[in-house]
Amino acid sequence: MRAAIVVIGGGIQGLSVAYNLAALGERDVIVLDAGYFQGGASGRNGTLIRGGFMSNEWTGLFALANQRWIELSRRLGRNVMFSARGYLLLAEKPATAANFDAALATHRAHSVRSHRATQADLAKLAPALDRSRVLDAIYFRDGGVAPHHAAMDAYHRACTAAGVRIRYGSPVTQILTRGARVVGVVGDGDGDGDGFEIEADAVVLAAGAYGNAVAKLAGVELPGFPMRIEAMVLEPTRAVVRPAIAFIDSLCYMAQTARGEIVGGAEVPEQPTESLACDLPVMTATARVYRDMLPCLAKLRILRHWAGMLHATPDFGPLIGAHPSFANLWVTGGWSYGFACAPAAGELLAKAILKGVLDPRIVPFALDRFAQNRPVREGGIVLAARV
Amino acid sequence: MYLSGEVDLDPHCERSLEPLGGNRLNADVVVVGGGPAGRRAANESATAGLRVILISRSTVPGSFATQFGVPLRPLDARVTLLPSHAAAGVYREGHVVLAAPIAPTLPATLIVTNRLILATGRRSCPPLVPGHDLPGVVDAHAALQLAAQIGASLGPTVVLGTGGQTLVAQILAQSGATVIATGQIASLTRVNGRNRVQSVEFDGRRVDCRTLVHVGPWITDPSLGFQASAAGVLRLARAAATPAHMDVVGSAAEGDESPQVGELQALRGTAVCPCMDVTVGELLSHIEAGETHIEVLKRATSCGMGPCQGFPCWELMRAVVQRASGGKAGYDRPSHRPPRRGITVEQAAGLDGFLEVE
Numbered sequence A: 001m002r003a004a005i006v007v008i009g010g011g012i013q014g015l016s017v018a019y020n021l022a023a024l025g026e027r028d029v030i031v032l033d034a035g036y037f038q039g040g041a042s043g044r045n046g047t048l049i050r051g052g053f054m055s056n057e058w059t060g061l062f063a064l065a066n067q068r069w070i071e072l073s074r075r076l077g078r079n080v081m082f083s084a085r086g087y088l089l090l091a092e093k094p095a096t097a098a099n100f101d102a103a104l105a106t107h108r109a110h111s112v113r114s115h116r117a118t119q120a121d122l123a124k125l126a127p128a129l130d131r132s133r134v135l136d137a138i139y140f141r142d143g144g145v146a147p148h149h150a151a152m153d154a155y156h157r158a159c160t161a162a163g164v165r166i167r168y169g170s171p172v173t174q175i176l177t178r179g180a181r182v183v184g185v186v187g188d189g190d191g192d193g194d195g196f197e198i199e200a201d202a203v204v205l206a207a208g209a210y211g212n213a214v215a216k217l218a219g220v221e222l223p224g225f226p227m228r229i230e231a232m233v234l235e236p237t238r239a240v241v242r243p244a245i246a247f248i249d250s251l252c253y254m255a256q257t258a259r260g261e262i263v264g265g266a267e268v269p270e271q272p273t274e275s276l277a278c279d280l281p282v283m284t285a286t287a288r289v290y291r292d293m294l295p296c297l298a299k300l301r302i303l304r305h306w307a308g309m310l311h312a313t314p315d316f317g318p319l320i321g322a323h324p325s326f327a328n329l330w331v332t333g334g335w336s337y338g339f340a341c342a343p344a345a346g347e348l349l350a351k352a353i354l355k356g357v358l359d360p361r362i363v364p365f366a367l368d369r370f371a372q373n374r375p376v377r378e379g380g381i382v383l384a385a386r387v
Numbered sequence B: 001m002y003l004s005g006e007v008d009l010d011p012h013c014e015r016s017l018e019p020l021g022g023n024r025l026n027a028d029v030v031v032v033g034g035g036p037a038g039r040r041a042a043n044e045s046a047t048a049g050l051r052v053i054l055i056s057r058s059t060v061p062g063s064f065a066t067q068f069g070v071p072l073r074p075l076d077a078r079v080t081l082l083p084s085h086a087a088a089g090v091y092r093e094g095h096v097v098l099a100a101p102i103a104p105t106l107p108a109t110l111i112v113t114n115r116l117i118l119a120t121g122r123r124s125c126p127p128l129v130p131g132h133d134l135p136g137v138v139d140a141h142a143a144l145q146l147a148a149q150i151g152a153s154l155g156p157t158v159v160l161g162t163g164g165q166t167l168v169a170q171i172l173a174q175s176g177a178t179v180i181a182t183g184q185i186a187s188l189t190r191v192n193g194r195n196r197v198q199s200v201e202f203d204g205r206r207v208d209c210r211t212l213v214h215v216g217p218w219i220t221d222p223s224l225g226f227q228a229s230a231a232g233v234l235r236l237a238r239a240a241a242t243p244a245h246m247d248v249v250g251s252a253a254e255g256d257e258s259p260q261v262g263e264l265q266a267l268r269g270t271a272v273c274p275c276m277d278v279t280v281g282e283l284l285s286h287i288e289a290g291e292t293h294i295e296v297l298k299r300a301t302s303c304g305m306g307p308c309q310g311f312p313c314w315e316l317m318r319a320v321v322q323r324a325s326g327g328k329a330g331y332d333r334p335s336h337r338p339p340r341r342g343i344t345v346e347q348a349a350g351l352d353g354f355l356e357v358e
């Protein structure tokens, strides 16, 4: 078999690249995924979306992504159920609040609609919040949530309609190389016996937490390691918190879904683990932040709690671009906010692959930035790891 | 059916000044379930000089067996009993057990243990026939409890099962219930009624009644065993063997009887998961389009994502998938996730810091 482009990984990143390749005219694309549809982080995340961060680099990329989410249902021809319910970024510590002025200026420079939320604003936006603990707040009016099942379904159908072939249960086990180029992939039929070998002009590595393991199939490495992240959901209640909220200092995020459940999670600095089994400390830490910051949630019951796997890089920033060792091995990985950013990352990477144009918004996230000692410093994310 | 509005909240409420707190216990053995098998296991471990904690949902452990007239041996005085608690989840291969009090106002308990013994018994699976989700259809456990409290108010009652129906009918009658017929659950074809049960059709006849009690098919709740033994990174799936430090005893170890499922095409409008409004027809529409992966079907339909968190709904879903795919689809379940509505945010917060992070 052959295809112009093979995409390894059918999470939201892989599907977004595939969709954008097809939209730019390259329909000879095969997406191969080792697991099942929505089985990776793309079917296990908090679904929060915002356009602004603290750094210029993150804000540049996510500003585009947020803009794309607003029009995504129309582009894909199917409702992604994006709900621009707003997004609050909260500081509880002076050191965090001290960065908010600069952050607001960065947002303005990228046309992200954000403003400082005063105590009076907070009383209106999120009456459930214990405001006495909030030192400062930034509000993104275009931020919000999109249920991952709706977004994934829309991408999947749009890809299929454009002629992209998508196969789950099809792990890639070898990447074939010749000199400084990759020339194809070999894989398993995952038990049903249909192994495959596909020649390709280019390969896109979009394997989420397994990015490093897949890169090794081509004999190369990616910076970073697999990391477990957990989230939980509370029983449905009437609408009590409209915007999505990130508590930067409590390392916690949450949002209420359209059907009334509260979804979110706290980060507990744990050793990097490769496991989808959830652990108790994340649930108790999330519950403590809810009880302290959103007291009305205290009496709600916890429906379930689960884990997903990410690929954490040394600066927690994504890896986007060609691999330094192979000009036609493209990577979109290292994502910790890869759900929100998928529409932008897929679009810009597809342009790079087909037109050879590297958009300035992806350049800072080049794979060799650590080797070049140019990590991207971002202080507005909710992540913690003991490394 | 079960969506926002289920729980009403006042967003303006204040933080409680007295945090609830929590408990942490250490044990050599945790036994879940206070029936005959659980008591036997707990007593044996206590006799062997081990620190044993027994978790039981009832105030008096073994209430179901008692209702059945099964004599219960007394619990060894050295066994620490946590009555009116449910094991809401197990973590770290079963070495950490979350014991949640039934009362949301009491603190929860976290137990670190060497061994885990599941004596959680079996439960009767609702029959997948039209009308099975009408109020008035109850399982044997609930019926016996209800009868002990309200007896005659159950109204004319039909008891159907896989063998235990005669015994259950007798006990119900002793509690004052009016049992008008008994029979095999496999002969049940439909339950009729508008807002509650008005009649049932079984054995080729139709009987007017107000309550239908199902006594089997008996199935085990797979959730705790799954959580203790599941592994994997592409998908959590039950590991081939249960860990050496875990045992399943009593009727929970006896395996499952097959769920009672009628002719699928006639069931299109029947709910598999009443809380999330998932019908057999919805599942079939995905299966007919070629999708039989149980995790994908769960995400596509939200089956089992309401208050029961998959037990018993997923047992019915997998039976439908199995039948509709002609046996080709694997007979597996979606991942069972703790704590299954067993604990409140306040109770969970009370346990924060009690367990070292790994």
Ligand SMILES: Cc1cc2nc3c(=O)[nH]c(=O)nc-3n(C[C@H](O)[C@H](O)[C@H](O)COP(=O)(O)OP(=O)(O)OC[C@H]3O[C@@H](n4cnc5c(N)ncnc54)[C@H](O)[C@@H]3O)c2cc1C
Residues within 6 Å of the ligand: A008, A009, A010, A011, A012, A013, A014, A032, A033, A034, A035, A036, A039, A040, A041, A042, A043, A044, A045, A046, A047, A048, A049, A170, A171, A172, A173, A206, A207, A208, A209, A210, A214, A229, A230, A231, A265, A307, A308, A309, A310, A332, A333, A335, A336, A337, A338, A339, A340, A341, B234
């Ligand atoms: C609990 C949690 C909460 C989160 N909250 C948010 C949030 O609120 N907002 C946000 O933007 N992001 C959030 N994220 C992060 C976000 O989910 C991820 O960054 C994003 O889904 C990554 O998409 P992906 O396509 O790169 O990875 P995935 O969705 O993980 O897809 C990778 C795919 O690669 C496949 N694969 C692996 N190995 C192979 C192989 N050898 N051959 C073929 N296929 C292979 C896997 O089967 C998998 O399907 C959260 C993540 C978690 C776990």
